[in-house]
Amino acid sequence: xxxxxxxxxxxxxxxxxxxxxxxxxxxxxxxxxxxxxxxxxxxxxxxxxxxxxxxxxxxxxxxxxxxxxxxxxxxxxxxxxxxxxxxxxxxxxxxxxxxxxxxxxxxxxxxxxxxxxxxxxxxxxxxxxxxxxxxxxxxxxxxxxxxxxxxxxxxxxxxxxxxxxxxxxxxxxxxxxxxxxxxxxxxxxxxxxxxxxxxxxxxxxxxxxxxxxxxxxxxxxxxxxxxxxxxxxxxxxxxxxxxxxxxxxxxxxxxxxxxxxxxxxxxxxxxxxxxxxxxxxxxxxxxxxxxxxxxxxxxxxxxxxxxxxxxxxxxxxxxxxxxxxxxxxxxxxxxxxxxxxx
Amino acid sequence: xxxxxxxxxxxxxxxxxxxxxxxxxxxxxxxxxxxxxxxxxxxxxxxxxxxxxxxxxxxxxxxxxxxxxxxxxxxxxxxxxxxxxxxxxxxxxxxxxxxxxxxxxxxxxxxxxxxxxxxxxxxxxxxxxxxxxxxxxxxxxxxxxxxxxxxxxxxxxxxxxxxxxxxxxxxxxxxxxxxxxxxxxxxxxxxxxxxxxxxxxxxxxxxxxxxxxxxxxxxxxxxxxxxxxxxxxxxxxxxxxxxxxxxxxxxxxxxxxxxxxxxxxxxxxxxxxxxxxxxxxxxxxxxxxxxxxxxxxxxxxxxxxxxxxxxxxxxxxxxx
Numbered sequence: 325x326x327x328x329x330x331x332x333x334x335x336x337x338x339x340x341x342x343x344x345x346x347x348x349x350x351x352x353x354x355x356x357x358x359x360x361x362x363x364x365x366x367x368x369x370x371x372x373x374x375x376x377x378x379x380x381x382x383x384x385x386x387x388x389x390x391x392x393x394x395x396x397x398x399x400x401x402x403x404x405x406x407x408x409x410x411x412x413x414x415x416x417x418x419x420x421x422x423x424x425x426x427x428x429x430x431x432x433x434x435x436x437x438x439x440x441x442x443x444x445x446x447x448x449x450x451x452x453x454x455x456x457x458x459x460x461x462x463x464x465x466x467x468x469x470x471x472x473x474x475x476x477x478x479x480x481x482x483x484x485x486x487x488x489x490x491x492x493x494x495x496x497x498x499x500x501x502x503x504x505x506x507x508x509x510x511x512x513x514x515x516x517x518x519x520x521x522x523x524x525x526x527x528x529x530x531x532x533x534x535x536x537x538x539x540x541x542x543x544x545x546x547x548x549x550x551x552x553x554x555x556x557x558x559x560x561x562x563x564x565x566x567x568x569x570x571x572x573x574x575x576x577x578x579x580x581x582x583x584x585x586x587x588x589x590x591x592x593x594x595x596x597x598x599x600x601x602x603x604x605x606x607x608x609x610x611x612x613x614x615x616x617x618x619x620x621x622x623x624x625x626x627x628x629x630x631x632x633x634x635x636x637x638x639x640x641x642x643x644x645x646x647x648x649x650x651x652x653x654x655x656x657x658x659x660x661x662x663x664x665x666x
Numbered sequence: 667x668x669x670x671x672x673x674x675x676x677x678x679x680x681x682x683x684x685x686x687x688x689x690x691x692x693x694x695x696x697x698x699x700x701x702x703x704x705x706x707x708x709x710x711x712x713x714x715x716x717x718x719x720x721x722x723x724x725x726x727x728x729x730x731x732x733x734x735x736x737x738x739x740x741x742x743x744x745x746x747x748x749x750x751x752x753x754x755x756x757x758x759x760x761x762x763x764x765x766x767x768x769x770x771x772x773x774x775x776x777x778x779x780x781x782x783x784x785x786x787x788x789x790x791x792x793x794x795x796x797x798x799x800x801x802x803x804x805x806x807x808x809x810x811x812x813x814x815x816x817x818x819x820x821x822x823x824x825x826x827x828x829x830x831x832x833x834x835x836x837x838x839x840x841x842x843x844x845x846x847x848x849x850x851x852x853x854x855x856x857x858x859x860x861x862x863x864x865x866x867x868x869x870x871x872x873x874x875x876x877x878x879x880x881x882x883x884x885x886x887x888x889x890x891x892x893x894x895x896x897x898x899x900x901x902x903x904x905x906x907x908x909x910x911x912x913x914x915x916x917x918x919x920x921x922x923x924x925x926x927x928x929x930x931x932x933x934x935x936x937x938x939x940x941x942x943x944x945x946x947x948x949x950x951x952x953x954x955x956x957x958x959x960x961x962x963x964x965x966x967x968x969x970x971x972x973x974x975x976x977x978x979x980x981x982x983x984x985x986x
Contacts, residue, residue, distance in 0.1 A: 358778045361755040363748035366728040368713045368721055378779055385792070386782050408722040410780045410794050413841045448844045480887070480894065487890050518892040521881050526890070563881025 341373045344380050344400075349393050355379035356386060374404045385414050390421035399432070406436060412445045416452060429453050430464065441472055447481040451488060462493035470502075477506065478515045487522060496527045511547055517556040521563055537564050545581045553591035558598060569605050578602070579613065586616040593646050596620075596638050600656065603635045617641070635660050697966050698939070702958065703740045705939030706731050709951060710744060717951075724777035725756060729802040730955035736809050736979050737958045737969050746810035753803050753812075756781060758795040760821050770840045772825045773800035773856075797829060797838040801852040804859045809982040814860060823865035826853060830866055834874030835888070846887040847878055851900035854907040855976055868908045875901045903975040 344350045357379050360367070381401045384394045398415035405411060419429060433450045436443070450468075454461045466489060472482040490496055500523050506516035524536040541564055547557035561581075565572035572578060579602060585595035599613070609617075617634060620641050639657035643650045709731045720727060732749065735741055756775045760766055775781035776799030782792040800822070807814060829837050829849070836849035850871055857865045877889040878901060884893025885901040905911045940949030941957030959977075962969040973983035 356783075359783065360778060362751045363745070365745070365749055365752050366710055366713055366724070366731055368717050368724070369715045370718050370721075371715055374718045374721075382779075382782065405719060405721060405779065407720065408779055409796075409839060409841075409843055410722075410792075444844055448842075451844075452842075478892075480892070484888060484891055515892050518880065518882075518886075522890050559882035566881055 343373075344376050344397075349396065350380060353380055353383050356382035358382070377401050377404055381411060381414075385410070390418045392422065394418045395422065395424070402436060403439075406440060406443050407445055409445050409448075412449050416449070426453050426457055430457075430461075430468075434468065437472070441476065441479055442481055444481065447485055451485060454489065455492065459493045462489055462495040465489040465493065466495050473506070477510065477513050480515075483515055483519065486519070491526070496523070496529055499523045499527065500530070507547070511551060512554055512556065514556045517560050521560060533564070540564055541575065541577055545577055548581055548594075549584065551591075552585040552588070552595065553593070555594055558594040562598070562601070573602060573605055573607050579607070579609070583613050583616055586613070586620065589620065592620070593642065596642055596645070600635060600638045600642070603638070604660070609634065632660055697961060697968070699738060699968050701939035702954070703735065703738050703743065703939070705949065705954065706734045706738070706740070707743045710735070713951075721779055722777050723798075725753070725774065725799045725802040725806070726776065727951055728753075729806050730951040732806050732809055733978055733982075734951075734955045734958050736982060737962050737972065739968065739970050741809070744810065746812075749810050750807060750812045753806050754817075756795075756799065756803060757817070758793050759818070760825070766821060766824050769828050770825060771795055771797070771829050772821045773797065774803035775799060776802070794839065794841075797826075797836060797849045797852040797856070801855050804856060805976065805978050805982075808859060808985065809978055811985070817860075819860045819862060820864075823857065823860065823862055826856065826865035827867075829853070830870065832870075833877070834867070834870035834872070836866075836871075846891075847875065847885065847897050847900040847904070848887065850874060851904045854904040858907040858976065863908075868910075871908065872905065872910055875904060906975050 344353075344355070355376065358375070377397070377400050381397055384391075384397055395415065395418045398411050398418065401408065401411040402415070418424075419426070430450070430453055433446060433453065436446050440446075450465075454465050466486065469482045469486040469489070472479050476482075490499065500520070503516050503520040503523060506513055507520070510516070520540075524530055524540055525533045530536055541561065544557040544561040544564065547554065548561070551557075561578065562572070565575070579599070582595040582599050582602075585592050586599075596617075599607075599609070599617070603609070614634060617637055621637055622644070636657055639653045639660070642656075643653040646653065709727075713727060717727060728749075732741075732744060735743055753774070756777075758772045758775060758781075760770075760772050766772070770793050772793070773795040775794050776796045780794030780796070782794070804814065804817075807817075828840055830853070831837060831845060834850070835845045835847075836853045837843055837845045838849045838852070853866050854871065857863045874889075875885070878885045878887070878891070878897065880886050880891075880893045882893055885897040886892055886894055887897045887900075891897070902911070940951075940954035958969065959972060962972045962979075963974070970979040970981060972978070973980045976983050
């Protein structure tokens, strides 16, 4: 009896393997052996169940049999060869020909995901199913990715899928809250920061980046103050002002946040690099900021004179504080505009 | 449990025997080239059973082995003509010029399991050729010194346009699959190696790449996705291959940083050679290949320099 349920493919684990040649449902199928071609190199030591499954798959695929037993065979082939896109494609053709219940198919994919949630073919297949099911599938898809994130908060495939679901099927209403919840659990979760940016820029119900910018600046700065060593909110803050350099320069909250971190004299790498970027765009720091930078220098080379001296100071402090990127800070220093002679 | 059985099968020992425990990394003070060569040579002759689940990427596994041996300057362990013949046997050929209008891609299959015998006069001629496999195939052929002008590149490139989407991205296979920066990179590398840009619209491709740049400056695999190291490589390498980035965009690459933690890289070398994903785990081809590539970039003596954009040695890239 053909079934697309995950328990069927799970139950066909190698420990319980019954050769296909002995199974009545495959009677009459002539397995097609693999032709390894001339002088095979990098040969693979196939196990017998793998070889037999693929021989049967080759046979049914070549003869275009779109039947329940073909569906079962794709389940078996997927369990030994889950990245094989030809098998997945054939499965889709069979599902269409049989007019199969696609909500059952969602369960099948969940079974496969339990074994490996980082399989490209699985996620493509899931997207295909969800697209066929339409907007009604949105909440189930969001819930599915939510479950994946509980096990692995950074599963790249799941995030791509979630973004696709939102854009193709909808479900934006709770997404900003979901991002806030994830960040409450782990404020260092860069995937959640990325998703937040995605939501504020793309959600049809929030008004877009310009409308959201002000409150998001406050949100990012709050995270910065709590953990100034967290790169994510610094990047997020900068990202809020992409292509808006003037506005970024003039938002006093930004350089105030930098100053606040500098004065604490700990975890100030990102505060300094943000100031460096600001200086590069023509930012005129006040005396308080200049003093804060100067006090972080270890060598006593007098007052910071021009802003370009200040920028050079920042680069050399960063070279000291961020030694993994010492070459990078040296290079940044070399790219600074030379100060005009006074 | 399944993974333990697979580990036990790595060297064909009895799967139920617990005798082969995961190796412990030990402290090496030098790069043991011969050990890495032996590891890859072993893979060249036979990939252990656990690789069967990666069978669909057979050509890519071969690329890791052969390019790895090339980086180690050990291509003499490889029978180059046999390799070329084997790779060429994966090529998909249109039956006639009319086939080039059928929307399919005529490149290279990645494995025998996506390649089906075509019967004469058959209505259904399965064609599972794939962009990533095509990249791997051409890279291998270049490495073993095969003259790429012997390949029917016109059909390949003409049909490759069928895979480019309206937003500039590439699907890897005409039957439908995910599309992201990885396949755009493959397309660019293919055109570059064949020295023929008829296979893609470079301007549209550049547009897609730029749309993949994240708010934080990095690149995601698709627009809106989180910045990712692999995506950054695909983006920059593609722009460079397509001619959108010149030599002068950044200062020349600096000498290997004295701050790089070579010591811990050496520590990852295991008694079998190769590299593993993390300490205490058996080596695999993927991490071995990129470990060797990393050591090449760091200037390790005895390793050939890499052509970074193409993912092969410079010697292979320039055909010298």
